[in-house]
Amino acid sequence: MATGWAREGAVQEQIDDTVDEAVQxxxxxxxxxxxxxxxxxxxxPIPxxxxxxxxGVRLCVSCQSAADQQSKASGINRRGSKDSQLR
Known part of the structure; x- marks a missing residue:
């Protein structure tokens, strides 16, 4: 796969790093x-x-659901968009 100036395998390394960070x-x-x-x-009371x-659970189901909604991460966009690269 042609990647321009990136060295061979750089794209796969970025994918692997993103997956590893998400797992961690x-x-x-x-x-x-x-x-x-x-x-x-x-x-x-927690059932x-x-x-x-x-x-190690510390929250009831309803409080955990609320906490999960607040902490939804958008993730890391390693490629960026053209707009972000032009700024």
Whole structure:
């Protein structure tokens, strides 16, 4: 594949790096340690089944859903757009 000035394999390295960073980010967000009995955000009890299924869980389902919505990352665009390159 012709890549212009980039060395051979550079595109695949960027793809691999992006995937590796996404995996590391996802792993770092996994809960660890002992699960809480009560949600740290709203103090509602966390069901036993949830605590057993997710070791280290700290939020109830509704608070976790809200936190997930807030923390949706757009990711990293390594290529950029033509507009960003012209600025």
């Amino acid at each position: 980010r996802a792993r770092s967000q996994l809960p660890r340690g002992e699960s809480l009995q009560f949600c740290e955000a709203c103090d509602e 036993e089944a949830r605590r057993q299924a997710l070791p």
